[in-house]
Amino acid sequence: MNSANPAPLPDPPDPTVTVVVIGYDDAAHVTDAVRSALAQGPAVREVLAVDDCSTDGSAELLDALAAGEPRLHVVRREVNSGGCGTPRNDGIDRASSSYVMFLDSDDVLPPGAVDALLAAAGRHGAQVTAGLCVRRELPSGREVPWRPELYARPALVTRPERRPRLVTDTLCVNKLYRTDFLREHAVRFPDGRFVYEDFVFTARVLAAAPRMALIPDRVYVWHVRRAAQKLSLSLDRAGIDNWQARLDAHRQSVALLLDASQKRLARAARTSFLDHSVRMYARELDLRSPEYRAEWWTRTRAYLETFDTADFEAAPAPGRVVGRLVLASPAPRDLARVKEVAARPARLLPPYARAPDGTPVWSADLPQVSLEHLLHRPMRKLPVTVDGELVPRARGTRLTLLLHELYGRVAEAGPRTVDVELVDRRRGTVLQRRAATFTARSGDGGQDGSWVASAVLDLSALGRPGTCDIRLRLHFADGGHRDATPHAVRRPGLLRRVAVPSRRHGVLLAQPYATHSGALALRTAAGPRGVVSVLRRRAARLFH
Incomplete structure (x- = not known):
């Protein structure tokens, strides 16, 4: 060169x-x-x-x-x-x-x-x-x-x-x-x-x-x-051939860069693969068949074995953790947790295991997948988990948030308040803002503690129906903050469609739901016409 x-x-x-x-x-x-x-x-x-x-x-x-x-x-x-x-x-x-x-x-x-x-x-x-x-x-x-x-x-x-x-x-x-x-x-x-x-x-x-x-x-x-x-070739990710094509293209790209003595670019390509490709496909694994998951895991594991330690160390933490988990386990496992870690922003769901020496690890039986970085990363980058429950009601829709401890880091920072935004997914505009205060739910908010906050949203004031994302900004006593999305709690009766009065439309159908990455979001349909449209789609699914 x-x-x-x-x-x-x-x-x-x-x-x-x-x-x-x-x-x-x-x-x-x-x-x-x-x-x-x-x-x-x-x-x-x-x-x-x-x-x-x-x-x-x-x-x-x-x-x-x-x-x-x-x-x-x-x-x-x-x-x-x-x-x-x-x-x-x-x-x-x-x-x-x-x-x-x-x-x-x-x-x-x-x-x-x-x-x-x-x-x-x-x-x-x-x-x-x-x-x-x-x-x-x-x-x-x-x-x-x-x-x-x-x-x-x-x-x-x-x-x-x-x-x-x-x-x-x-x-x-x-x-x-x-x-x-x-x-x-x-x-x-x-x-x-x-x-x-x-x-x-x-x-x-x-x-x-x-x-x-x-x-x-x-x-x-x-x-x-x-x-x-007919989806474009790159968007049609349902078959394992698509992933294999991505592996082949990436492997060839890295080889081209190495042959040209562009070692820094080759390393950047591998770290990008962990942060982008691995995370994107890992978020979708629970949507695939058991056969697909097994093949994806095996082929990904074989390719990641060609990476060196420095490739992993240079990658952002979520992709690095998922990649190391794939290398450590011969078969797919913990897919619900994998999906949440691969989300943007990342969320690490409980339980939070430690190795015998006290080092945070993925699980007790996989101590080689270390999470020690969580003890040193700034709060704004920690994969904190906030469970979210949204219950639409005629007199105010209550959003309840449960913030989990993460190896003592949350208690150390001192949770104080949370800003809640309801965001129109299509336009990216903020439809409503609310603020709430965290209170310790158990004990002194220590290693096994958690914190609760709740906010009331006014769905009757929403204008155009559609899909809304929920965004959070957590504020801490040490002056730090963390942007997050709530993890959708899947208890019976929670993620269901409810009719609530609307000042603008007469009636609003509101349905909390979990996105592919596990985040809590909200769909709405307005007025009699919207209600009829929803009922027709439901009937079509039942009879087909």
Whole structure:
């Protein structure tokens, strides 16, 4: 690897962009994607729409659009590739502009994206320029930024190894690439059916040590359609083949970085795997079949055995704990606890075991899974557990919270108060705020103690019905705080739908429920029409 900083590249004489749009059987969305690329203006010299042998009329729609738009060129593949990599490679090969970027047929480029990327590339002489991608959940429209910490402010990275967290942004679509850079270093996507092709492509880019510019501008809107009849390859995580594809892509990515002597980036990739991939799939294990769980555990264990101690030590604590548990146990176990530890924020459910020498451990029979870090981490990072019970009633809905001790750390900090927020999941807006005071429930609040607080929510004042998350901020006598979500208590009669009066809608159906990660949340349906809709869905489930 050349350790010298790559010099800034002179701006090309004609700094324009080729946008490569790939699609397969996506007639419902592909024209929106292409139009969003064309709407970027004259900076986009051409849009290459690569159709991967669609059978739903997508290619004909593109041909019709191209008839009136000279910048749009339709490329029809003769054989379906089975993945996203080969059509993107076709675009790299055919691009005639000095820069290239990628767009999937079901996503869009926001206005001004190309201009912002192109300006930064020219200003810094960068071979790769990256900006903020937002995940837009449909149909709700809720937007979540992807890896926002990387794009909080403009930055120039002359050597990627100096910013190892770059490996966490495995997307290829929120970036602008110098075409000659990709061709000179033979940076291509894996061909054929390769589910996580972005992982390998990104590793090849970073292994080539490009000069990179980062900008805070929104440059890509990733549409996430979880209710679609056919999920995207990466979102369809129900089968073990998806996890195996992720393992294969990650293993290949790490090997590429090591071969390029990018050891810091390879380590960062492994720690990111523990913190992101392992935690994400572990949260879903209790939704899978026993056969899937056994296979996932076995394959994950085999891959984690290739990690070294430093990889684990560099990872955030929740992923590190889950990974060490998988290594320590030959078969799946404690999945309810695993799910909560893998949540964001993490929660460690009781019981809290200790080794014979007093060190906190996962369980008495697995003392090698140490939790000693809990004795030293600041309170704001501790995986404290707060049980939550929400009981909707006509005269105020009571939220009862039970804060558990955690190896003496909670009593040491001194629980005082808790701020409660009811947050609209779609918009991210706070609908109600309440404050409550903790009181010790048993003894002196010592090692085995717990603390109780309760707040009354006014559901009758809620406006638009929908789904609400409950967020907590715990305050302690030592001045510290911890953000948390309540763990949903699953006792008979608690998580059920209740009709309560509403000042705005007459009647409101309120149902506390547990999310996939075990957090307490709330669904509401308003008015007679909402009630009828809920009853119809319930009847449909009963008869089908």
